Amino acid sequence: METVKSVSDISSDDSPGRNQLNLKLNYESINRIGMDPQSVTRSIRLFVDGEIVTFMQSEGEKIEVRVKAQSNDLAGIDELLSQSITTPSGEQVALRELVHIETGRSRESIRHYNFRRTITLEADIDREKINEVQINNLIKDEWGKIKIDHPNVSLDFSGALDDIQESLDAMLLLFLFGISLIYLLIGTQFKSYFQPLMILVTVPLAFIGVVIGLIITQNPLSLYTMYGIVALTGISVNSAIVLIDAANTRRKAGMNSVHSIFFAARRRVVPILITSFTTIAGLLSLALGLGGNSLLWGPVASAIMWGLAVSTLMTLFVIPLLYKTFSR
Known part of the structure; x- marks a missing residue:
């Protein structure tokens, strides 16, 4: 890095x-004199910190009873290594003969x-x-x-990348939930399984608009742009809903599918364009940063503005073709 x-x-x-002393048991020497490695370890503990053998209670406080080897104060490492340990045969062996000695620097903290x-x-x-x-x-x-x-x-x-990944996972879940909810609402209203799918075609059309906007503005595909894309999912379907609802009304009046969708497109084109362009006009100043650039809301507004503009224009051509092709 x-x-x-x-x-x-x-x-x-x-x-x-701080500096530290590492003692590792010399098993060859320990086995040669017939000692148990655990007894050597226990002796070292008694020389340094002692061993807790029991607890006592005094005035409601827990007190440790620690047993420590009787020796003079250890002024340095040499005094510690010179301490004698009694072997099973009664001989006295210096601690330095039973361990391997390493010195070094410890870690300030050890995290797990x-x-x-x-x-x-x-x-x-x-x-x-x-x-x-x-x-x-x-x-x-x-x-x-x-x-x-x-x-x-x-x-x-972890850090920022981990936060971004969590946000992307959450946005994907919200996007799928939103698409499912839109499908259920439109399907209930139109009493159809296929017409909601026709309306949801406007979602990828909106994505095309977002890509075109990113290319023109030279903005990166940021996390906030993704927020705008998720919000755009529910906005981009409005024009298609108005168009198909008008076509269904004309079909109930006796028109065939071709005449009904073209009649709906001709009668609803102005309301659709006005509705979309007023939304775009409201987001224009924020997307262009006319009142000051916003790293948070600028990409959101830009994604919605470009996606809505392209999806609205393409809806007027794509939805009539799909309605004519699949409606009988």
Whole structure:
């Protein structure tokens, strides 16, 4: 990450702590003198911290009763390693002969996630040059090159990318729920299984408008643009509902499917255009940032405006063709 110029303020919680002494049992020496490794471990504990053998209650407080080896204050590591341990044969053996000694720096804190030790790495990025998805993909690519050398290490991506993924999952669920609810409402009103599907064709038409708008405005497909797309789902179907409802009314009056849909298109084109364009006019200033650019609501308004404009115009051509083709 340090080689990427768009990344700055890299930090982690893997900070060094105080000096520490690691003692590992020398099983060869312990077995040679006939001692139990557990007794050596217990002796070391008695030399340093002692061992809790019981508890007492005093004035409502729990007090630990700790047994510790009787020795002079240990001024340093050499004094600890010089402490004698009695073998089963009665001989005295220095602790240094029964352990392997390692010195080093401890960690300031040891954190765990799902019972595994973790190190959290954080950094800031220049969003004008790179975004969260790109930098995480870059990390994944570099990690794939060295992953085989670290079999016990795995990466877990969180932070902004995790929030984005959760938002996308939630939006997909809301989008499917909205589509299902629209289908049920229209199907109940029109008493038809197929006509709601014809009306929902306007949803992908609106998506086409959003793509055209992103290309023209050179805006990225951001999370807030996705919010606008979800909101556009319920707006884009209005023109098709008005058109098909007018056509069904004329068919009940005795017209055939061709005459009824063209009559409906001719009679409803002005109300449809006025309704859509007044909505677009209301969003225009926010989408263009005439009163100041808004990173939150600007992409939402732009997505709704472009999607509604294209879906409205295409609805006047696509829906009559579908109605004529599939209505008998």
